[in-house]
Amino acid sequence: MLRLKLKPLFLIVLSLVAIAIAVVAGVPKAEALQAALSPANPLLGDTVTVWIATKQTTKTPPSVTINQKQYPAFLVAPNRWRAFIPTTPLDRVGDRQVRVVAEGLEQMLTLRLLDRDFPTQSIWLDEKAAALDVSDYEYERVSAFKQLATPQKFWRGAFLRPNDGPVTTGFGVRRYYNGVFANDYYHRGVDYAGDEGSAVIAPAPGQVRLVGTVAQGFQLHGNTIGVDHGQGVASIFIHLSRINVREGDFVQAGQVIGAVGSTGAATGPHLHWGLYVNGESIDPVPWREQGLQ
Numbered sequence: 001m002l003r004l005k006l007k008p009l010f011l012i013v014l015s016l017v018a019i020a021i022a023v024v025a026g027v028p029k030a031e032a033l034q035a036a037l038s039p040a041n042p043l044l045g046d047t048v049t050v051w052i053a054t055k056q057t058t059k060t061p062p063s064v065t066i067n068q069k070q071y072p073a074f075l076v077a078p079n080r081w082r083a084f085i086p087t088t089p090l091d092r093v094g095d096r097q098v099r100v101v102a103e104g105l106e107q108m109l110t111l112r113l114l115d116r117d118f119p120t121q122s123i124w125l126d127e128k129a130a131a132l133d134v135s136d137y138e139y140e141r142v143s144a145f146k147q148l149a150t151p152q153k154f155w156r157g158a159f160l161r162p163n164d165g166p167v168t169t170g171f172g173v174r175r176y177y178n179g180v181f182a183n184d185y186y187h188r189g190v191d192y193a194g195d196e197g198s199a200v201i202a203p204a205p206g207q208v209r210l211v212g213t214v215a216q217g218f219q220l221h222g223n224t225i226g227v228d229h230g231q232g233v234a235s236i237f238i239h240l241s242r243i244n245v246r247e248g249d250f251v252q253a254g255q256v257i258g259a260v261g262s263t264g265a266a267t268g269p270h271l272h273w274g275l276y277v278n279g280e281s282i283d284p285v286p287w288r289e290q291g292l293q
């Protein structure tokens with residue numbers, strides 16, 4: 001009786017041991033993609049780098065998405081890809097899943113976006129100033145510029161300061177207009193209080209892809225230069241008094257491209273520099289201090 005009872009139990013134990021051995025000894029595991037976020041816990045306004053290592057350099061770039069929104073990935077070294085995810089002060093704080101697909105493999109990465117306090121300003125506008133708006137012409141040209149995603153990479157290393165003047169308004173400052181908090185507004189760049197006529201230099205190499213003037217209808221931005229640094233990274237310089245470059249020119253880091261002014265909607269001479277990644281204005285400070293590859 002005892003023997004008969006033990007036998008089935010023995011067989012069950014034996015098969016469990018066999019399964020355990022098979023698992024440990026490596027019945028083929030799903031191969032993992034080598035993707036990582038840097039930083040994984042960014043603050044509002046940071047640019048997140050997605051690094052992806054593939055087995056082979058395929059012609060098809062990896063796909064990087066958050067809720068179906070695609071972020072272009074570029075080859076930066078053999079079998080090594082990089083995509084940028086811009087974050088802004090308007091983004092919702094918290095976790096989101098970044099889906100990376102390459103060579104038929106998928107990896108989910110958790111991006112934990114952390115809160116950051118931005119200073120606030122109160123602006124009181126009279127009716128005339130409140131009515132000053134972007135013209136359709138400048139809106140369309142500036143929007144098209146911000147959407148550029150040139151496959152080449154022109155920049156290298158950390159970005160330079162584009163003007164010697166002190167920073168008067170940093171990135172991300174939020175505003176109250178006539179006492180009402182502007183939900184969609186944040187300061188999309190950095191202001192330098194350089195003297196009228198002082199040099200504006202290219203902070204990094206790139207191609208001039210936008211030149212707009214007051215005469216053409218740039219009533220809000222004033223005289224404007226847009227430099228494409230490649231791969232979805234672009235600088236815009238506004239309120240200029242002088243423009244030294246033409247569309248199509250390639251510029252080097254440190255090259256004088258124009259001069260500080262107060263054209264467009266500016267209360268006094270200053271340079272506004274906006275740095276855009278995949279169409280969003282991000283904090284240029286990490287790009288200035290550490291540089292992004």
Ligand SMILES: [Zn+2]
Nearest residue numbers: 189190191272
């Ligand atoms: Zn500004």
